Amino acid sequence: MTPASTRRLAAITLLATLGLTFAACTGAGSDSASSDGDAGVAAAPEADRLDAPADGFDSNTFSTVSDAANAEKQAPEERSVISTSAITLRGDDVQGIRDDVADIVAAHGGTIADERSASSKGSLRTSRLVIRVPGSDFEATLDELKKAGKVDSFTTKAEDVTTQVIDTRVRVAAQVRSIKRITELLDQAQSIRTIMAIEAQLTRRQAALDSLQAQQAWLADQTTQATISVEINRTDVPVVEEEKDRGFLTGLSAGWSGLKTFVLGSLTVLGAVLPFAVLIAVLGIPAWFVLRRFVRRPEVSEAP
Incomplete structure (x- = not known):
């Protein structure tokens, strides 16, 4: 065989090998995709079941x-x-x-x-x-x-x-x-x-x-x-005005009401003054004894 024929034969062989390899890869990819698709379809119900709320x-x-x-x-x-x-x-x-x-x-x-x-x-x-x-x-x-x-x-x-x-x-x-x-x-x-x-x-x-x-x-x-x-x-x-009661019982009731008002007023004043009176007594009585002890009257000199 001449060198040119040898080169052509090698090129044809190389092309055939590449073609077979490409066909094999394509078939494998299709099978892989098909198997992946089937697996996805089969896993979908399971995923849906897992994704569903537990309760x-x-x-x-x-x-x-x-x-x-x-x-x-x-x-x-x-x-x-x-x-x-x-x-x-x-x-x-x-x-x-x-x-x-x-x-x-x-x-x-x-x-x-x-x-x-x-x-x-x-x-x-x-x-x-x-x-x-x-x-x-x-x-x-x-x-x-x-x-x-x-x-x-x-x-x-x-x-x-x-x-x-x-x-x-x-x-x-x-x-x-x-x-x-x-x-x-x-x-x-x-x-x-x-x-x-x-x-x-x-x-x-x-x-x-x-x-x-x-x-x-x-x-x-x-x-x-x-x-x-x-x-x-x-x-x-008609607007009927109530007649005012008169007599001993009316006067007694009015006097009793006035007495109660007076007593309540007096007790109110006493209650307001009492705290100040206690404070004055507590502080004033000791102060009076102290002043009486240290402040003496001047002695009167006898006549010659």
Whole structure:
């Protein structure tokens, strides 16, 4: 073989060797990637299991509750209003007006929640009532009350609490779901530490739920029942001045009261002066004896 042929043969052999080596490396890389991918797929469930909270807490629980709350807030809602009113009536017959008010309240399905009355000379002088009527009959009840007597004053107020009602209802629902979830976790807990932590959470959430339910009940009562304060006064009620008592017993009572005032005043003055008197006695008496001992009178000389 000529030298040129030998060089060509060596070059072909070298290229073939490089080609085979490259193909082998490519196949090995593909197999390695494939095996790594299979290992990653197999390890994923295990990683998910290890990454999950030890006690079974799921972060999606609270997001689910939040989504439900937002959906409920976006739903159409009937307006919830707290209606209150105060009316003052005047008339010659307070008892008659009071009875008319009671009839009006009964006709609209209401109740008298509180009543206070004052009498003078055997007849009612004034009467104050707090009545509760269904919110749907609020305006009609007021219209009839205005006709029961002469109206001296009248005020009314309507407070829209729709947002507060919705918010409270949503928070109650969220707390109920949360407590149910925590109760399930408590049944699944095994370690004492986990049980104590879950019970602490359950206690706090139950207290929050009780508070929310009380607020919800108050809102339901105030929005379904309107409150009206009714004051009934008698027309031309003379102001009777109390007659001053006279006689021996009155004088004795006045003298006794004056004596008590004098004694109390004297004791007060004595109590204020006593500390200074004690201080003067403690310091003044020894000083007087010392001065008496060292200060002598000058001797008088005898006459020659």
